[in-house]
Amino acid sequence: MRIINIINLKGGVGKTTTAMEMGYILHHKYGYAVLLVDNDKQGNLSRGMDLYTDSDICPTARLLSGEPVQDLIHHDGIDTIAANMSLLTATYRLTSGAAANATGRYRSLRKARTQDGKPYDYVIIDNPPDLGINVINALMVTDDVIIPTKIDQWALEGLDIIGDQIAEIKQVNPGIRLAEALITMYRNTPACDAGLDWLHKHNYGAFDTVIRYSEKAAECTFFGKPLQDYSPRSAAAVSYRRFVAEYLRRTS
Ligand SMILES: Nc1ncnc2c1ncn2[C@@H]1O[C@H](COP(=O)(O)OP(=O)(O)OP(=O)(O)O)[C@@H](O)[C@H]1O
Ligand SMILES: [Mg+2]
Numbered sequence: 001m002r003i004i005n006i007i008n009l010k011g012g013v014g015k016t017t018t019a020m021e022m023g024y025i026l027h028h029k030y031g032y033a034v035l036l037v038d039n040d041k042q043g044n045l046s047r048g049m050d051l052y053t054d055s056d057i058c059p060t061a062r063l064l065s066g067e068p069v070q071d072l073i074h075h076d077g078i079d080t081i082a083a084n085m086s087l088l089t090a091t092y093r094l095t096s097g098a099a100a101n102a103t104g105r106y107r108s109l110r111k112a113r114t115q116d117g118k119p120y121d122y123v124i125i126d127n128p129p130d131l132g133i134n135v136i137n138a139l140m141v142t143d144d145v146i147i148p149t150k151i152d153q154w155a156l157e158g159l160d161i162i163g164d165q166i167a168e169i170k171q172v173n174p175g176i177r178l179a180e181a182l183i184t185m186y187r188n189t190p191a192c193d194a195g196l197d198w199l200h201k202h203n204y205g206a207f208d209t210v211i212r213y214s215e216k217a218a219e220c221t222f223f224g225k226p227l228q229d230y231s232p233r234s235a236a237a238v239s240y241r242r243f244v245a246e247y248l249r250r251t252s
Contacts, residue, residue: 001110002251003123005142007169009161011129014148014184016044017217017227019126021240022146022247024226027078029241030248032121033114035073038083039138040128041091046082049074050224058083061090064134066101069108075115091134102137109141131165139169144251145179149206151186151195159195163204178251182243183210185217209243212236 004022006015019036026032038045038060046052051074057065059072060083074080094102109123125142127135139145147162159181166179181204186192199206214236220227227237 001119001121001123002143003109003125003141004144004146005125005127005135005138006146006148007127007131007135007139007165008147008149009129009131009165010150010158013129013150014182014211015129016040016048016126018146018148018182018184018211018240019045019124020048020226021228021237022244023078023122023124024228025241025244026122026124028228029244033118034078035109035112035120035123036078036080037109037123037125037138038081039087039125039134040083041085041087042128043082043084043087045126046080046084048221048224048226049076049078049080049082051080051082052084053082054084057086057090061086063108064090064094064102064105066105069112073112079114079120087134091132094133094137102133103140106138107141136172139176140173142173143175143177145169145176146247147179147181148184148211149181150184151192159199159202159204163202166205179205181206183207185213186210186239187213207243207246209239209246211239211243 006019023034023036027034043052059081062072072081112120125138162181170176212235214234216231216234217227217236220230223230231237
């Protein structure tokens, strides 16, 4: 089993889209057993998987309070542990006492099993745009870190922060095998290309594949479908398939 965390301090850079597309491709194209974990109180991944509810205590909050992981999984081909705003209270509780256990709670994801009782091949954790205590604890048990990065007019500042992020994460978890930026929403413009050049010159680890910008990617959130399903031939969908192929090549 490999645990992948999708992180970036910045919002709206494609973290949730990357988690969903990766999960879909690893499962449907390669036949892997995939568990998606929504570690973001915004619950966008849960909405994307059509599992969002605003009542009760969400499954990820229950994971943090120590409930057995197996009771929290929604089994549906691509399996999911869903979140909503109640994750905020659960996270706050971690800061006021039980933090010593928090890493163990995320580590229990390794015990998660599919409906057929098999271990998952991949657990993909979607995170909020911060490095709060629930994100840090998820990173403590991760094998891989993927940092979706949008090259906008603040690209250089953003990329600097990402370099520091990668270094910090490796300090807390030296077991991390791969920590790379993934350029998302790439457009063929001078600003984007200047950002890419800068990245390469400064030797930041980034995937060779860039995710292209597609109108369809923004559209599909309204239809509650992954891009692979909604518009498989769009430039962004094609780039996500190339990216997963590169990820598999680099981690094999
Ligand atoms: N390749 C792409 N081309 C065009 N639009 C995209 C692309 N990838 C994602 N988007 C759109 O950009 C918006 C932000 O994407 P997403 O929700 O994945 O970002 P995020 O980093 O998870 O945001 P947050 O920090 O709020 O959780 C969404 O509307 C999404 O549909
Ligand atoms: Mg998100």
